[in-house]
Amino acid sequence: MSAEAVVTSGIATTLELSTPIVFGGLGGVLSERSGVLNIALEGTMLVGAFGYFAGAAATGTVIGGIVLAVAAATSGALVLAWLAIHANADQVIAGMAVNLIASGLTDFLYQAIYGVSGTAPVPGMGPVGIPLLDKIPVVGPSLFDQSLLTYLALLAVPAVSFWLFRTRAGLHVLAVGERPEAADSAGLGVYKIRYLSVAASGVACGLGGAFILTQVSSFSSDMTAGVGYIALAAVIFGNWRPRGVLVAAVLFGAFEALQSILQSLGVSVPYDLLLAVPYLVTIVAVSGFVGRVRAPQADGVPYVRS
Amino acid sequence: MRELQLVGIDKRFPPGVRACADVTLTIRAGEVLAVLGENGAGKTTLMRIAAGVTRPDRGSVVKDGSRLALGSPRDAISHGIGMVHQHFMLIPRLSVAENVVLGFEGGSRLLDRSTLRRSVESFSEQVGLRVDAGRLVEELAVGEQQRVEILRALYRGAEVLILDEPTAVLTPTETDGLFRVVREMASAGKAIVFISHKLHEISQVADRVVILRNGELVAERPPTTPLGELAALMVGRPVEVPTRSGTAASESVALELAGACSHGAPGLDSVSMVVGRGEIVGVAGVDGNGQVALEEVLAGIRQLSGGTLSLVGEAPERTSPTTMRRLGLVRIPSERHRDGIVAPASVWENLVMFDLHRLGFARGGALRVRAARRRAEQLVEEYGIRCGSIDQSVGELSGGNQQKVVIARELAADPSVVVAAQPTRGLDVGATAGVHRALLEHRERGRAVVLISADLDEICQLSDRVYVMYEGRVSGTAAPSERERIGRLMAGVAA
Numbered sequence: 197m198s199a200e201a202v203v204t205s206g207i208a209t210t211l212e213l214s215t216p217i218v219f220g221g222l223g224g225v226l227s228e229r230s231g232v233l234n235i236a237l238e239g240t241m242l243v244g245a246f247g248y249f250a251g252a253a254a255t256g257t258v259i260g261g262i263v264l265a266v267a268a269a270t271s272g273a274l275v276l277a278w279l280a281i282h283a284n285a286d287q288v289i290a291g292m293a294v295n296l297i298a299s300g301l302t303d304f305l306y307q308a309i310y311g312v313s314g315t316a317p318v319p320g321m322g323p324v325g326i327p328l329l330d331k332i333p334v335v336g337p338s339l340f341d342q343s344l345l346t347y348l349a350l351l352a353v354p355a356v357s358f359w360l361f362r363t364r365a366g367l368h369v370l371a372v373g374e375r376p377e378a379a380d381s382a383g384l385g386v387y388k389i390r391y392l393s394v395a396a397s398g399v400a401c402g403l404g405g406a407f408i409l410t411q412v413s414s415f416s417s418d419m420t421a422g423v424g425y426i427a428l429a430a431v432i433f434g435n436w437r438p439r440g441v442l443v444a445a446v447l448f449g450a451f452e453a454l455q456s457i458l459q460s461l462g463v464s465v466p467y468d469l470l471l472a473v474p475y476l477v478t479i480v481a482v483s484g485f486v487g488r489v490r491a492p493q494a495d496g497v498p499y500v501r502s
Numbered sequence: 503m504r505e506l507q508l509v510g511i512d513k514r515f516p517p518g519v520r521a522c523a524d525v526t527l528t529i530r531a532g533e534v535l536a537v538l539g540e541n542g543a544g545k546t547t548l549m550r551i552a553a554g555v556t557r558p559d560r561g562s563v564v565k566d567g568s569r570l571a572l573g574s575p576r577d578a579i580s581h582g583i584g585m586v587h588q589h590f591m592l593i594p595r596l597s598v599a600e601n602v603v604l605g606f607e608g609g610s611r612l613l614d615r616s617t618l619r620r621s622v623e624s625f626s627e628q629v630g631l632r633v634d635a636g637r638l639v640e641e642l643a644v645g646e647q648q649r650v651e652i653l654r655a656l657y658r659g660a661e662v663l664i665l666d667e668p669t670a671v672l673t674p675t676e677t678d679g680l681f682r683v684v685r686e687m688a689s690a691g692k693a694i695v696f697i698s699h700k701l702h703e704i705s706q707v708a709d710r711v712v713i714l715r716n717g718e719l720v721a722e723r724p725p726t727t728p729l730g731e732l733a734a735l736m737v738g739r740p741v742e743v744p745t746r747s748g749t750a751a752s753e754s755v756a757l758e759l760a761g762a763c764s765h766g767a768p769g770l771d772s773v774s775m776v777v778g779r780g781e782i783v784g785v786a787g788v789d790g791n792g793q794v795a796l797e798e799v800l801a802g803i804r805q806l807s808g809g810t811l812s813l814v815g816e817a818p819e820r821t822s823p824t825t826m827r828r829l830g831l832v833r834i835p836s837e838r839h840r841d842g843i844v845a846p847a848s849v850w851e852n853l854v855m856f857d858l859h860r861l862g863f864a865r866g867g868a869l870r871v872r873a874a875r876r877r878a879e880q881l882v883e884e885y886g887i888r889c890g891s892i893d894q895s896v897g898e899l900s901g902g903n904q905q906k907v908v909i910a911r912e913l914a915a916d917p918s919v920v921v922a923a924q925p926t927r928g929l930d931v932g933a934t935a936g937v938h939r940a941l942l943e944h945r946e947r948g949r950a951v952v953l954i955s956a957d958l959d960e961i962c963q964l965s966d967r968v969y970v971m972y973e974g975r976v977s978g979t980a981a982p983s984e985r986e987r988i989g990r991l992m993a994g995v996a997a
Contacts, residue, residue: 362615364607371593371604378591381555382605383576493595 200334206450206457207338211346212411214442214449216241216420218349219404220427221434221441222356223397227273228436229360230393231373233496235291236276237401238424239298244269244405246302249415250309252318261318261409266402272298273398274391281390284498295424303417317413321345345407350442352400357438369393373492376499386499422471429478435489448474503582503661504566505530506552506693511561513547513717521547522558523717529662534684534694536708536725538701540736540930541901544717545697546588549664552695553585554578576605584660586651588667594640598622598633602654622657629656630686644788645676652683663687664695669703673788674958674989681707699736699930701729702959737932744939746782746964747946754779756950757800757831757919761809766795768974772809775969775976777919782941782951784965786958786988792974793954794836797923800952801833802826814918827856832912836923836954838901842908845897849889850878852896853911860915885910886936902933909940920944923954938964958988 220237227234244265251264272294279290306314321343329340360366368389371379376386404427408420426448433447434440455470506529513522521544529535529552539545550556552563554572563570565581572578575585592601599615599622607613615636622635631653639647648668655663665684669677684707688694696707704711708725713735721735733741757777764770770792777783787793798804799811802821810817813829835841843852854874858864863874878892887906889899896907905925912920922941926934941951941964955961961968962982970977970991978991 362613364611364613367596367600367604367607367613370596374593374595375591378593379604381575381591383574383579384605490595 202457202461204334204338206453207335208341209453209456210446210449211339211342212449213452214445215343215346215349215407216404216423217427217430217445217448218353218442219345219400219407220424221430221445222349222352222438223273223400223404224428224431225356225360225434225436225438225441226369226400227394227397228431228495229373229492230369230390231376231492231494231497231499232277232280232390232394233287233291234273234276234394234397235288235428236273236294236298236424237397237427238420238422239291239295240269240272240276240398240401241405241408241424241427242295242298242302242418242420243272244402245409245419246306246405246415247402248406248409249318250305252409253310253315256319258319258321258410262403262406265406265409266399269402269405270395270398273394273401277391277394280394280498281387284500287496287498299418302415306415306417314414318409320413321407321410343407343410345403345410348403349407353438353442360438370492372499373494376494376497380499380501386501390499426474429474432489432491433474433478436492444474444477447477503531503693506583506662507564508548508552509562509564511548511551512559513544513551513556514559515547520717522551522561524561525714525717525719527712527719529693529695531661531693532688532691533709534688534696534707536696536698536704536711537714538698538704538711538732538736539714540699540932541928542716542930543714543736545699545714546666547717548714549585549666549695549697552578552662553583553664555585579658579660582659582661583664584655584658584662585664586648586655586666586668588670590647590651592639592647592650595638597636597638598642598650599635601639601650602635602657604654606658622653625657626653629653631656631683643676644671645673645679648672648676648680649683656687660692662693662695664697666697667699668696669698669700671789673993674986675993675995677703700959701732701736704732733931737930741931741935743963744935744942746942746966756814757952758812759799759809760812762799762806762811763808764795764799764804764806766792766804766974768792769795769807770799771974773971773974773976774809777950777952779918779950780945780948781966782945782953782964784961784968784982785952785954785971786961786968786992787954787956787971788992789956791971793923793956793971795974796971797833797836797921797954800826800831800919800921801835802831827917830918832915832917832920834905834908834912834920834922834925836927838905838908838927843896843904846895848893849882849887849896849899849907850875850892852907853878853881853892856911857915881910881914885940900933902929902936905929905933905937909937913940913944916947917949919950919952921952921954924956925953926955926957926960934960958985958992961988 220241224234224237247268248261248265252261254260276290276294279285280287323341324344326340330336368384372386372389380386430441430444433444451470451473455465458465508525508527511522511525514520525548537545547556551558554575554577563572570581599619602622619635626633631649633650633653668680684694705725711723711725712719713721715736715738755776756779759773759775762770762773799806802823802825813831816829818825854863854877863870882892885906888903896904925937945951953964962985965982968980968982968988970988972994977994980988
């Protein structure tokens with residue numbers, strides 16, 4: 197491979213691998229900024245992936261897949277929301293419960309509906325070049341020849357950031373996530389805001405799950421393979437900010453891409469070690485080596501009106 | 503608005519505690535009404551009802567003759583009733599401007615930071631409460647945060663402003679500033695309710711005083727009423743204020759710190775102090791200026807990182823609570839619930855737990871229960887601890903009686919030095935007098951007391967000499983009569 201080709205494919209692979217992390221990470225930010233700790237990103241994305249498969253299989257269209265992915269993941273997120281907001285469950289345990297249920301349920305439904313042999317691949321989403329821009333050397337084929345969902349993820353980052361920090365609704369989410377009793381006394385509907393925020397995180401996870409499925413066009417058990425946990429790491433590393441999530445996601449994606457490139461070049465690197473990098477980087481981040489990251493004050497704390 | 507009336511307010515909390523018993527009260531525009539009462543007298547509950555936070559069982563809130571339906575704080579705000587809670591309802595990581603407008607942002611869905619900031623700042627100048635609207639609330643001192651709280655209530659259109667124990671967290675200088683603001687707001691036609699249990703504040707700020715006791719409104723008085731009479735109305739019986747007699751008999755040194763440093767935020771920064779036998783040495787300061795570090799260093803919990811500590815002539819290399827206790831230093835901890843008592847254990851267990859060996863209640867690993875209980879009975883009698891029996895768990899006692907348990911246990915061994923940290927925090931007038939009496943008696947016996955307190959009245963009333971702490975250092979020393987100078991030192995102003 198030429199050096200240029202290595203760089204091009206490196207960047208392209210990085211973006212591709214970062215996309216679901218960005219979606220999951222944005223979901224995490226939306227949920228946790230409102231005060232609901234979201235360990236369930238993994239399970240929610242898995243439900244989204246299955247939803248895409250089922251929707252695309254039933255309708256034979258990409259749109260059908262995406263609609264069902266978002267609907268299924270949002271329902272999954274609302275289960276977490278109910279456990280966390282109304283049942284006052286421990287949010288770590290509630291999140292893990294959602295993950296386990298998602299893993300078992302998608303597996304069960306897949307086999308129940310499509311049998312052991314499965315079904316034909318569903319329509320996926322290949323790269324779509326942006327006219328003119330994709331002709332730029334190196335950058336063109338890497339940045340501007342991606343899945344539509346990747347473009348959407350990249351656009352979603354500034355959009356969520358703007359919404360959270362520059363709009364009235366965003367201010368309300370921040371207030372609820374920091375001190376719900378203060379928000380309540382200002383007349384904000386704490387429960388409503390939290391439900392909506394967790395639902396929004398479900399939408400993001402649904403898109404992330406859909407992306408994972410569109411890359412391979414068929415469902416397999418636990419196919420998210422830890423992307424949701426890496427997204428969770430990206431939330432923390434990114435200091436609960438959309439732009440921080442993007443940086444983290446690209447960084448984590450780059451490590452994975454590096455690993456596959458090294459492998460294709462015949463350099464042997466222990467695969468497991470590179471997989472552990474996001475978590476190691478997150479530990480470094482939370483232990484305060486690279487500036488201080490700080491969770492929303494009420495993250496994971498149920499609000500009980502006195 | 504001309505007046506707000508609370509009519510026949512009744513509120514019970516399970517199990518059967520009557521927080522408000524048929525209270526009727528009028529709050530008038532243009533005046534400051536002080537609501538005075540002991541802890542648990544129902545002051546806060548009554549005012550939370552007026553502010554829509556709590557719903558009454560019976561009774562109504564009437565504004566200028568029309569009855570209000572208050573289902574939430576927001577309802578109360580829409581009728582012009584705002585409350586500044588004792589624990590501020592601010593969001594530390596948001597800016598002052600964002601906190602002020604939260605929930606009342608007006609028309610636009612978008613927030614333009616600089617417009618927001620300018621409009622809050624111009625509002626703050628208009629009402630005479632200057633704030634830097636762009637700063638984060640967490641960067642502000644407590645007094646400034648309180649100003650933001652008041653500003654927010656006014657921004658929301660409050661005509662009645664309820665302040666719940668607003669001076670509890672302020673330095674004397676900040677307190678004076680608050681009183682000025684309160685007076686100005688009253689002359690601008692607002693109705694101010696000032697909840698307090700500090701008697702001396704009343705005459706400075708109030709136009710009228712109502713006194714609550716056990717949920718009932720027991721009296722209304724002018725603010726010029728003698729403090730003794732107000733105290734008696736609050737407590738329900740005459741209260742003697744124990745005072746210091748004679749000068750300290752401090753020929754010999756009981757405790758000395760020389761250039762003591764310790765880590766922490768804030769820790770101690772080269773603190774030197776001498777405490778003689780037969781004196782009470784006050785350590786004044788606003789919370790969070792190194793008092794906790796001092797308390798823990800003296801108690802042997804925290805090690806010095808520099809300087810020396812000597813106790814009755816000995817300077818232990820490494821300290822621990824055990825060595826300090828053996829050398830005759832005991833502590834009445836500031837965190838009573840965490841460090842002072844074992845809440846689920848019984849009164850008698852709490853009373854003897856530190857002295858089992860010294861008093862011979864533990865032989866060969868077995869507890870001599872009967873002897874220990876006898877000892878506990880004596881202490882309960884001697885210190886007037888009110889409990890059902892010595893088997894009752896300490897957690898069920900009132901705050902005042904819990905503190906009596908701590909004091910009885912610590913003073914019973916007649917230690918040479920007592921470190922009393924915030925010993926009357928959260929206690930009512932009667933219990934406070936009891937604690938003060940015990941400390942003064944200890945002094946009379948020729949023992950030393952280090953009184954660490956954020957309560958300037960307590961410091962001035964009991965101390966023979968005063969050290970003031972500011973940001974981990976001793977910012978100055980003063981005589982207890984130099985109240986204003988102490989206040990300035992507490993604020994870190996060179997005096």
